[in-house]
Amino acid sequence: MIDAHLHVDLLNPAFLKRLAPDVVGNPRNMAEALGKEMAEAGITQALAMGREQGTDEDPLGIRGTLEVARFVPGLHPVGVADCCRTDSAHMGRAEEELRQRRVKALKVYAGYTPAGPDDPTYWPYYQLADRYGLPVIVHTGDTPVARAKVRFAHPLLVDEVAVEFPAVRFVMAHFGYPWLTDAAEVVYKNDNVWVDLSGLLMGDRDFFEDPARDKMLGRLVERVAEALDYMGKPDRVLYGTDWPLVPMRAYRDFIHRIIPEENWSMVFEENARKLFAL
Numbered sequence: 001m002i003d004a005h006l007h008v009d010l011l012n013p014a015f016l017k018r019l020a021p022d023v024v025g026n027p028r029n030m031a032e033a034l035g036k037e038m039a040e041a042g043i044t045q046a047l048a049m050g051r052e053q054g055t056d057e058d059p060l061g062i063r064g065t066l067e068v069a070r071f072v073p074g075l076h077p078v079g080v081a082d083c084c085r086t087d088s089a090h091m092g093r094a095e096e097e098l099r100q101r102r103v104k105a106l107k108v109y110a111g112y113t114p115a116g117p118d119d120p121t122y123w124p125y126y127q128l129a130d131r132y133g134l135p136v137i138v139h140t141g142d143t144p145v146a147r148a149k150v151r152f153a154h155p156l157l158v159d160e161v162a163v164e165f166p167a168v169r170f171v172m173a174h175f176g177y178p179w180l181t182d183a184a185e186v187v188y189k190n191d192n193v194w195v196d197l198s199g200l201l202m203g204d205r206d207f208f209e210d211p212a213r214d215k216m217l218g219r220l221v222e223r224v225a226e227a228l229d230y231m232g233k234p235d236r237v238l239y240g241t242d243w244p245l246v247p248m249r250a251y252r253d254f255i256h257r258i259i260p261e262e263n264w265s266m267v268f269e270e271n272a273r274k275l276f277a278l
């Protein structure tokens, strides 16, 4: 199975709560923690989102991921499209990185950065994605960061760029939650948009197993399943967790409740394998 959305290089302490303190900033320990959960959940390949801002030496913010990937076979970096850096020198360095073919997609942290995916500052990155045949993953929906501006993360902004760049394949991370119907419509209408099911919830194992939450989880399962039903395109749905924000096995079991069993192989593996050429 493939986890199409996780993180091994996070800076925000709120996102690192589930990890032991000696894991943060230590690639070998991070790899061990991740590898253990991947094995438990049956995950063999995963895409790790890059760090929000790159540097001259690391234009797509993937260095932290590459350090962990040395110890985790099947872990691939996703480069970050930094809307604040689009000068030709930076874009040249970004292209140099893409030429090495290690990066499997680009990531737009919409909302976390004050620009929607439709902002023209991102366009040089979409041109690169087009040239190198790489999908672009866009954060859509809620963020737990109060300073983020959530209107920039609305799924309808992905429709804008999906139309402008018909040759680029876009992934709306987190299914645009809570704008599920809007996200479903964008996939229904466009031939070049996918969704991932990562990060619909945040919590530890107790959170998922607490009987007091069962009703709430059941309602969420119904709402997501209804939106997927409306969308009617199971071949455009990707499994992802947003690890370390959730435990891998508990999250897999939660998504099992949403996806009809006959679509598991597509959603948990084949769709990502095709989209990211894994």
Ligand SMILES: [Zn+2]
Binding pocket: 005, 006, 007, 049, 199, 242
């Ligand atoms: Zn994420």
